[in-house]
Amino acid sequence: MSSIRVLHFADLHLGMENYGHIDPATGLSSRLVDYLRAFDALVDHALQGDVDLVLFAGDAFKNRDPSPTHEREFARRIRRLSEHVPVFLLVGNHDVPNAAGRAHALEIYDTLDVPNVYVARTPGLFRIPTKRGVVQVLALPWIVRSTFLRREEVRGLSLQEVQQRMLERLYTVAARLLDEADEQHPLVIAAHATVQGATYGSERSVMLGQDLILPPHLFRHPKVAYGALGHIHKHQQVLSDPPVVYSGSLERIDFGEEKEVKGFVDVTLRRNKGGAWAAQWEFHPLPTRPFVTVEVEAYGEEITDRILQALAERDITDAVVRLIIHTDAMSEPYLDDKRIRLALQDAFYVAALQKDIKRPVRLRLGQEDGVEALGPLDLLRRYFQSLDEPPDRIDTLLQFAERILADVP
Numbered sequence: 001m002s003s004i005r006v007l008h009f010a011d012l013h014l015g016m017e018n019y020g021h022i023d024p025a026t027g028l029s030s031r032l033v034d035y036l037r038a039f040d041a042l043v044d045h046a047l048q049g050d051v052d053l054v055l056f057a058g059d060a061f062k063n064r065d066p067s068p069t070h071e072r073e074f075a076r077r078i079r080r081l082s083e084h085v086p087v088f089l090l091v092g093n094h095d096v097p098n099a100a101g102r103a104h105a106l107e108i109y110d111t112l113d114v115p116n117v118y119v120a121r122t123p124g125l126f127r128i129p130t131k132r133g134v135v136q137v138l139a140l141p142w143i144v145r146s147t148f149l150r151r152e153e154v155r156g157l158s159l160q161e162v163q164q165r166m167l168e169r170l171y172t173v174a175a176r177l178l179d180e181a182d183e184q185h186p187l188v189i190a191a192h193a194t195v196q197g198a199t200y201g202s203e204r205s206v207m208l209g210q211d212l213i214l215p216p217h218l219f220r221h222p223k224v225a226y227g228a229l230g231h232i233h234k235h236q237q238v239l240s241d242p243p244v245v246y247s248g249s250l251e252r253i254d255f256g257e258e259k260e261v262k263g264f265v266d267v268t269l270r271r272n273k274g275g276a277w278a279a280q281w282e283f284h285p286l287p288t289r290p291f292v293t294v295e296v297e298a299y300g301e302e303i304t305d306r307i308l309q310a311l312a313e314r315d316i317t318d319a320v321v322r323l324i325i326h327t328d329a330m331s332e333p334y335l336d337d338k339r340i341r342l343a344l345q346d347a348f349y350v351a352a353l354q355k356d357i358k359r360p361v362r363l364r365l366g367q368e369d370g371v372e373a374l375g376p377l378d379l380l381r382r383y384f385q386s387l388d389e390p391p392d393r394i395d396t397l398l399q400f401a402e403r404i405l406a407d408v409p
Contacts, residue, residue, distance in 0.1 A: 001244075002003075002132050002133075002270075003128060003132070003268050003269060003270035004051050004131075004132045004135060004186060004268070004269045004270070005049070005050070005051045005053075005266065005267065005268055006051070006052065006053045006054075006055055006135065006188065006228075006266075006267040006268075006269065006315045007029050007042070007045070007046045007051045007053070007054045007265070007266055008055045008057065008224070008228040008245070008247050008263060008265040008266075008267055008281075008369045009042055009054065009056060009057070009250060009264035009265070009266070010056060010057035010058055010059065010092075010192070010228075010229070010230030010231070010246070010247045010249070011057075011058070011059045011092070011230055011231070011233050011247075011248070011249035011250070012035065012039060012056075012059065012060050012074070012249070012250055013035070013059055013060075013061065013062050013094065013249060014032065014035055014060060014061050014062065014066065014070040014073065014074055014252075015032075015061050015062030015063065015066055015067065015070050016035070016062050016251075016253050017029035017031045017032055018031065018253075019031060019348075019349045019351050020032070020034075020349060021061050021343075021349070025388045027203075027259060028069070028379060031068075031289075032069075032073070032128075032204045032324055034054070034251055034289045035250065035251050035367065036073055036077075036289070038250040038262070038286045038288060039250060039253050039286075040077065040078050041173045041286055041287070042250065043077050043080055043081055043262050045083060045264075045266075045284065046081060046084075047080075047084055047085070049083070049266070050337045051085055051133070051266070052085065052086075052089075052130035052131060052132050052133075053085065053088065053128060053130050054081050054085055054086070054087045054088070054134050055088045055090075055137065055188065055190055056087070056088065056089050056090060057090050057092070057190055057191070057192055057228050057229055057230030057231075057247065057267070058090045058091060058092025058094075058141065058142065058192030058230040058231065058409075059092035059094040059095060059192065059230060059231070060074055060089070060092070060094075060095055060105055060106060061074070061094060061105050063094055064092065064095060064096060064097050064104070064105055065105075065214060065402055066093065066105055071102075071105075071108075074321075075329075077116060077120075077377075078109070078114075079114075081117065082114065082116040082117050083116070085116070085130075086116050086117075086118065086128050086129070087102065087116060087117045087118070088118045088120070088126065088128060088137055088139075088190065089109060089117065089118065089119045089120070090120050090121060090139055090141050090190050090191075090192055090230065091104050091105075091115075091119070091141040091192070092141070092142050092192040092230055092231060092363060093192065093196065093231065095142075095316065096142055096144060098278075099360075103289040104121055106119050107119070108120075108402070115251055117237060117304070118137075118267075120137075120139030120190070122139075122141065123138075123139060123141070123173050123174070123177065123318050124138075124139050124177070125138050125139070125169075125177045125180050125181060125198075126138075127139070127146055127182075127185070127395035132180075133185065134185040135185065135186055135188065135269070136178050136181050136182065136186065136187040136188065137187075137188050137189075137190050138174070138178065138181065138187060138188070138189045138190070138192050138224075140170075140174070140189065140190065140192070140193060140214075141191075141192055142192045142193070142231075143166060143193065143212050144168065144394070151265060152319055153208045155309050163213075165210055167212070167214075167215075168211075169265065170214075170218075170337055171195075171218070174218060175200055176338070178221055178224075178278070179225060181223050183223055183276075185277075185291055186225045186226075186269040186277040186279075187223045187224050187269075187277065187285050188224075188225060188226045188227070188228055188279075189218075189224055189226075189228070189244075190221055190227075190228045190229075190230075190268075191214065191227065191228070191229055191230070192229075192230040192231045193211075193212065194211040194212070194214065194231060194232065195216060195238050195239075195244065195249050196212045196213050196214065196215050196216060196238075196244065197215070197234050197238050197239075198234075198236060198238050199232075199234055199236055200232060200234065202280075211390070214253055216239045218240070219239055219242060219244045220239070221334070222276060223275075223277075224242050224355055225242055225269050225277040225279045225281035226242055226243055226244075226245075226267055226269065226281070227239065227242060227243065227244030227245065228245065228246060228248070228265075228267075229244060229246040229247070230246070231239040231246075232246050232248075233247065233248055233253065233257060233260070234248055234257075234260055235247060235248030235260070235261065235263065235283060235395055236248070242389070243267075243277060243279050243280075243281055247261065247263075247264050247265045247267055247283075248262060248263065249262060249263055250263070250264065250286060250288070251286075251288050252288055252289060252291050252306040254291075254388045255291050255293060255320075255322060255351070257298075258291040258292070258293060259283070261283075261285045262285065262288045263283055263284045263285040263286045264281065264284055264286070265281050265282070265283055266281065266282045267279050267280070267281045268281070268283055270297045272320070272402060274376065275375050275397065282392075288318070289318075289319070289348065289402065290315075290318070290319040291319065291320045291321075292314055292315070292316050292319040292320070292321050292322075293321075293322050293324065294311055294314050294322070294323050294324070295322065295323075295326070296310040296323075296324070296325055296326070296328040296334070297327070298310075298325065298326070298327055298331070299328060299330075299333070300331055301331075301334050302334075303327055303334045303335055304334065304335060304336040304339055304340065307323070307325060307335075307340055307343075308339065308340070308343050310316065311340075311343045311344065312321070312355055313342075316346060316347045317346045317347070318346070318347070319347055319348055319351055320347070320348055320349045320351055321344060321347040321348075321349070321351060322350075322351045322352040322353075322354065323340070323344070323350070323352065323354065324354045325350075325351050325353075325354065325355050325356065326355065326356045326358070327355070327356070327357060327358070328357065328358045328359070329357055329358070329359045332355070332357055335355070337353075340353070341353075357388060359386075359387075359388060376399060376401075376405060377398055377405070378399070378401060380398060380401055381394060381398060383400075
């Protein structure tokens with residue numbers, strides 16, 4: 001049998017429209033156009049490259065309630081693909097509704113029984129016919145606790161105990177599905193999840209400890225040829241045998257992804273010398289919107305010239321740019337905002353013009369300020385204010401300080 005090619009991508013996140021402008025002619029966000037441009041490049045590659053299956057590993061939209069415009073643009077491209085090649089859609093955490101009876105963001109394709117489109121909302125084994133043979137996809141969509149556990153089962157359990165119960169159930173389900181898989185056809189595990197050992201990008205959930213962490217050995221099975229992962233935006237391989245790969249997102253979301261290359265994975269499935277199915281893969285980078293941080297330290301009367309020089313040394317044309325200026329209070333009056341903004345005019349979007357002004361710390365602890373009557377949190381607030389910290393950051397720091405003080409005997 002000839003080899004079978006699978007195009008693997010994930011984390012499209014249509015609707016992430018920060019750092020953009022509204023086009024008055026179309027009413028669309030310029031950042032939506034960026035995401036769609038990347039999606040179109042992927043579709044072109046699939047159709048021109050004679051791909052056998054397109055596998056999407058979850059998170060089509062920014063949230064579970066996409067706008068009709070975002071749904072339309074996604075559907076247009078899925079239709080274009082499905083007219084030529086089977087498309088597999090895995091449900092990610094951003095696609096899952098917040099109530100059991102509500103439809104998920106991709107359910108319409110199942111409801112309308114769209115030809116050549118397969119949707120996985122719950123774990124299952126799909127046998128997808130392609131022009132070069134059947135591809136089996138063991139689907140592990142975003143795991144919702146209620147999918148596996150009844151409420152009374154977890155009452156009184158810690159988060160760690162709940163996650164252990166979920167993993168045990170998942171092992172049982174995965175083992176059953178692996179037993180059902182036919183060794184005559186290649187098997188791909190598609191999962192929208194965090195896999196132990198992965199390196200997180202800026203999209204890492206702040207709900208640290210609440211993600212269900214899948215162990216790599218879940219993918220180590222003689223029948224498994226490839227693991228197609230979604231959820232983490234940074235492209236990476238977390239296991240080599242078999243290859244288990246995060247394709248990463250198609251576009252940058254924020255400055256935390258400034259240095260990450262974005263794209264998709266082209267996978268070739270073929271039998272190895274021992275007769276088992278194995279995978280080789282290649283990452284295809286996409287031309288995406290550059291994010292550029294220009295950080296400069298400048299002082300004195302020539303401060304503006306030094307900032308303009310730093311901007312000239314970087315290519316900011318058509319980029320999302322943030323400028324961070326480190327200086328002091330004596331130099332601040334020499335800053336010429338008009339000249340600086342003129343130098344930024346070729347940027348696609350100026351996300352921030354941040355001034356880090358170092359000011360002398362003058363904490364007066366005398367009786368006249370009533371400081372002796374203040375508690376430690378009030379004193380900390382005054383200290384942070386003297387450093388010109390933003391109010392929201394001060395509140396966050398004080399929350400952590402309060403927790404620390406609460407633990408002091």
